[in-house]
Amino acid sequence: MNRPAHIVRQAEDDDDPIGAQPNDRFFNRELSWLAFNRRVIEEACNPAHPLLERLRFLSISGSNLDEFFMVRVAGLKGQQTQDVDRRSADGLTAGQQLTAIIREADALMESQQAVWGDLRVLLDEAGLFVLRRDAVEGEADDWLETHFREQIFPILTPQALDPAHPFPFIPNRGLSVIFDLVRRSDNEPVRELVMLPHTMTRFVRLPGEPARYVAIETLLKRFAPVLFPGYEVLAAASFRVLRDSDMEIEEEAEDLVRYFANAIKRRRRGRVIRLELETGIPDVLAAVLKDELGGAEAIITESGNLLGIVDLDGLVEEDRPDLKFPPFTPRFPERIREFGGDCFAAIKAKDIVVHHPYETFEVVLAFLKQAANDPDVVAIKQTLYRAGKQPAVINALITAAEAGKSVTAVVELKARFDEEQNMVWASALERAGVQVVYGFIDWKTHAKVSLVVRREGQAFRTYCHFGTGNYHPVTAKIYTDLSFFTADAAVGRDAAQMFNYITGYVEPTDMARVSLSPRDLRKNLMTLIEVEIVNARAGRPAGSGRR
Structure with a gap:
């Protein structure tokens, strides 16, 4: 089995090259997982599946990739930061794995955005619309403004970014919008940040038919004048944060429940592992976010115009049985x-x-x-x-x-x-x-x-x-x-x-x-396999499990 070309190149280019050839019998665990998630995205491309089921697969691929960064990439980042001299089964250092992982993960995210673009066209054709900012007009615009003022505005808390207001804590999987503004009264530049609470629905459905949805960040940008009266909006961009959510158990933990209760609290404030920026974000805003959230460990990427692909599962709930798999009623024994x-x-x-x-x-x-x-x-x-x-x-x-x-x-x-x-x-x-x-x-x-x-x-x-x-x-x-x-x-x-x-x-x-693992399951399985080998060589039926 030949090693993937990108791993070979990385081994040659790395400051700490691989001294001995790794065992070619092994796949890299992390790259193998990313290949699995690639297959999930391929299900979203399958025209034999109903449209909303394809959207569900795309959402699942987003959830999978989030958890992969929050746990697996976070673990490798920790090894790299602490200079842990540990190689994977296929012989790669943490740094080498991260280089290959980031390359493949970025390609996966590009695929997700491309598939979303294709599915969006098909959704339009099926009468299920996700409106862009420039498509909100007329009666829809009036309804959305009322909805924004009454249902969204009271929940939002804009925060100025200046010496008197330190950059706020952005929670894990937190989606936010950063604004570049000018105060009209004195032409003073102002930057503001608005976090979108997890409790808010990502997509707002307009009343009536056909089904029309607007993403919450689109509404926020559209009605920024309502949120910031007296200001001119120069630019606005969405960004999203993934934090380290890995939890290691310490052997000396005296109270496992208390340890986990504290660990869960720490996990919510884990270090930033991935900073996702909206494609086309102005350089001045990107610089602020990279400075405040990037750090030495964060992986920073421009990830398209719909951050948080996982949230597409909200659209799957639309009552369109014609766009879903036929319902299945399981039988009772x-x-x-x-x-x-x-x-x-x-x-x-x-x-x-x-x-x-x-x-x-x-x-x-x-x-x-x-x-x-x-x-x-x-x-x-x-x-x-x-x-x-x-x-x-x-x-x-x-x-x-x-x-x-x-x-x-x-x-x-x-x-x-x-x-x-x-x-x-x-x-x-x-x-x-x-x-x-x-x-x-x-x-x-x-x-x-x-x-x-x-x-x-x-x-x-x-x-x-x-x-x-x-x-x-x-x-x-x-x-x-x-x-x-x-x-x-x-x-x-x-x-x-x-x-x-x-x-x-x-x-x-x-x-x-x-048989219990790791106590005796492997040993017993190997014994049973050996029995079947003996049976086969003796011309007896192999597969009975009998000695």
């Missing part, structure tokens, strides 16, 4: 219906595999709700990695705890960008009497497991759910995942040992069916 909706009876009769999203995630919720309300259930143990903001799973666990059942929840605080929501759920669960555990400091608890212990006659039976996806009711309708339900006693014992390992560091012994 027939076998549970055959048992009158009794999940336990159906699982006890035979293991069940459910294929999401083609089969509904509601079956998982039904399993947990039945466990919460069944008087014979004595204990529930549950992992939570990303549960989202919808409280269905959380409510089931709270109901169970309030009914007197023993409920344990393993809440992973290190789920990227869900840390704060997970802390909210953990607090709600603890108030209801759930035993909340936060897992390991060094590892993320990525397992998706529910364990239910039920009294049946004179004995107890364990029911388990294992999933490849999160216990997240929204993403479960989108992502392709598998759910496995079983009442197998050996699997139940393994699951119980897994929970004991997480909650009490009790090392599992004699695991029969379940």
Whole structure:
């Protein structure tokens, strides 16, 4: 496999060239991720997809790229700043990786803007308009001015940029507009900055049909005289900031919850990693922003006329079913219906595999709700990695705890960008009497497991759910995942040992069916592969997993 040409050139040009050839078996992790996001953008270009679904893919590519800079690029920037002598698997230093990443990321952002331009034309043809400043006129202009004065003006807080008013803090993903003005009374030059709060809708929809939208920054520039009476507007430009959002866990952290609460606050004020400027920004305004926000670490780019491609998801909500994929109604597993909706009876009769999203995630919720309300259930143990903001799973666990059942929840605080929501759920669960555990400091608890212990006659039976996806009711309708339900006693014992390992560091012994990473999963997989090699060489069927 040949190394990409741009990496070879960078290795030759770098002040610290690569001494030994890296292992050509490896792709660069970060460039591989950018290649993945390129494929997401390609979905936005696919004419076989409905128009608003293509717009959704473009928005997703924007969200992905934001998070990539906030975490991966931020980490490399930190290594570079601290002179960390660490190379990637393919042999590149942090500086070499950053050079290649910035080149490819800039190309991706150019592609995003080009795709947005193409989709905008198609949206116009479909009767869904995103108006430019020069297209707002007549009755629309009157309505928008009234809307601006009544609904937007009270929220905005212009801030002068002068010695008496230090440059304000711009929050992560913050979109702002900077103005170059002249006060008419004395011809005094003035610069003003207006931050657009996250709570404001990015696109304002005009009443009536056809659907017409105006971006909030377009309105701000259009009605600047309302915001700055007595001033002449010489220039105005949008800019956007991405900050370091990576969080490293310190081994000596005594209280993981308190550590994360403080870390989340610090993350909001992390160093600027990327400063995105509107294309064509006047040099005088660009100089101010670069001086105040650029610093030695920031990556500065002119990123087109629509900053924050992620916000296009607001347009996808337009009620145009003709421009979206046909709605899909997932099926509920027939076998549970055959048992009158009794999940336990159906699982006890035979293991069940459910294929999401083609089969509904509601079956998982039904399993947990039945466990919460069944008087014979004595204990529930549950992992939570990303549960989202919808409280269905959380409510089931709270109901169970309030009914007197023993409920344990393993809440992973290190789920990227869900840390704060997970802390909210953990607090709600603890108030209801759930035993909340936060897992390991060094590892993320990525397992998706529910364990239910039920009294049946004179004995107890364990029911388990294992999933490849999160216990997240929204993403479960989108992502392709598998759910496995079983009442197998050996699997139940393994699951119980897994929970004991997480909650009490009790090392599992004699695991029969379940392998845990990083403890023994790799070893067991390699053993099984070797078995199949032996089977194949002996002329036996390979793939059975039998020794």
